[in-house]
Amino acid sequence: MRTTAYTHxxxxxxxxxxxxxxxGKLHAATGAIRRAEYTPRAIAVNPGDDLTDYRRASYSGxxxxxxxxxxxxxxKLVKTKHGTKKVVVTSxxxxxxxxxxxxxxxxxxxxRLISTGQVYRxxxxxxxxxxxxxxxxxxxxRHEMNSWGAREENxxxxxxxxxxxxxxxxxxxxxxxxxxxxxxxxxxNDAAAAALD
Numbered sequence: 001m002r003t004t005a006y007t008h009x010x011x012x013x014x015x016x017x018x019x020x021x022x023x024g025k026l027h028a029a030t031g032a033i034r035r036a037e038y039t040p041r042a043i044a045v046n047p048g049d050d051l052t053d054y055r056r057a058s059y060s061g062x063x064x065x066x067x068x069x070x071x072x073x074x075x076k077l078v079k080t081k082h083g084t085k086k087v088v089v090t091s092x093x094x095x096x097x098x099x100x101x102x103x104x105x106x107x108x109x110x111x112r113l114i115s116t117g118q119v120y121r122x123x124x125x126x127x128x129x130x131x132x133x134x135x136x137x138x139x140x141x142r143h144e145m146n147s148w149g150a151r152e153e154n155x156x157x158x159x160x161x162x163x164x165x166x167x168x169x170x171x172x173x174x175x176x177x178x179x180x181x182x183x184x185x186x187x188x189n190d191a192a193a194a195a196l197d
Contacts, residue, residue: 006145007144008138026123029096075087096121102163106165113153127176130182
């Protein structure tokens, strides 16, 4: 999957500020983990092949970190004027914002980047994404946006968004060419959508 990055301080995003297409705020994903947990893939079965442990061969090195969207609880010692006490800190990974062509990646689609373990939700779109299989990841600063650049990334879909809900949200904004294209594709009119290029 081709991924790019954007931020709310880019000139074409300034009119919208730190807001996504759904009316909420843009969010940066929780920081990347060192090495994301491996997601097993199917392997071809050929008679006579020597099936070595391909996971161990491909993923040797530091231990892989478990993937979870559940809250984690850690205990921390805090100094007080009466001594120290244990405090339980609860944290949950922040789901980042992503922009995409909603006819390919409907609003609400949740996915994670296999390389970093970061989780994103499609809650935005952009004129440069219509008709493209590219997902634009929100970054909180220009520095992080430029550091990301454009990358090919493996992703894991955690939840698909609803194409019908995406169509309803986009239908009232068809004065814009890129939105009209997404609407036509969501309606199954691919030829008319391609003619808008």
